[in-house]
Amino acid sequence: MTLINTMDFTKEEVLDKVQTDAENLFKSGTYFCSEAVLQTINELLGMPYGADVVKLASGFPIGMGKSGCLCGAVSGGQMALGIVYGRVEGDPMQDKMFDISKNLHDYIKDEYNSTCCRVITKQWQGDNFKSPERKQHCFTITGKVARWVANELIEDGKIQVK
Template sequence: MLLINTKEFTKEEILDKVQENAEVLFKSGTYFCSEAVLQTINELLGKPYDENVVKLASGFPIGLGKAGCLCGAVSGGQMALGIVYGRVEGEPMQDKMFEVAHKLHDFIKDEYKSTCCRVITKQWQGDDFKSQGRKEHCFTITGRVARWVANELIDDGKIEICK
């Protein structure tokens, strides 16, 4: 996603662009789920971190390094939320960080009945990400997480939009 002037777009236009970008980054093989979400949100925010920040998300795909645990898209979403609500040494923890992190967890749990990659993808168990069905499922989750994070940031006034 090229850096965009968010003030030129409506909320829905931005959310559509964010979702599409995260999915395209994953589908194209440029990034995996966690990386695609983090990169998309970093760009949406005007790159407060250089593009190398995506390296922080590289160990999270396919449930924490292919372990099948926490969904990589959720991990990437949590890191993306940290761009805005995280802290540095000496700063107090913002209650908002815990609030939005919990909300993302609950969103995925409500939608997919789990935040665990192996549970979310159980119908493709053992295919090692080879089936098109599993890929499409994960592309969609990745886009939906990026969209959810962007929506939260817009609703919280962290991203300005065209009214």
């Protein structure tokens, strides 16, 4: 995602761009799911962390290092939320961090009946991410998570739009 002045765009335009950019970072092979979400939101926020912050998300794709556990896009979304609501040593924990993190979890669980990668992608088990259908499914989830995070940040006034 190229840095943009969000005030030049409507909410829907920003959300569409975030979703498309996250999907494209994954589709292009630049990043996997968790990395694409974190990078897209970091850029949307004006890069409060350098581009190398994406390294933090590199162990989470395909359900935490291909273990099939928590969906990597959800992991990336949680890290992206931490950019805004997280804390550093000595700061109190913001209640909002827990609330919004739970809401992201619940959003994906409601959409896919699970947050577990192997459950969300069970129809492609053994596929090892080879089929175009499996890839598209994961690209879509990645875009949806990035869009959801961006929407929450807009709704909370953390990102201003036209």
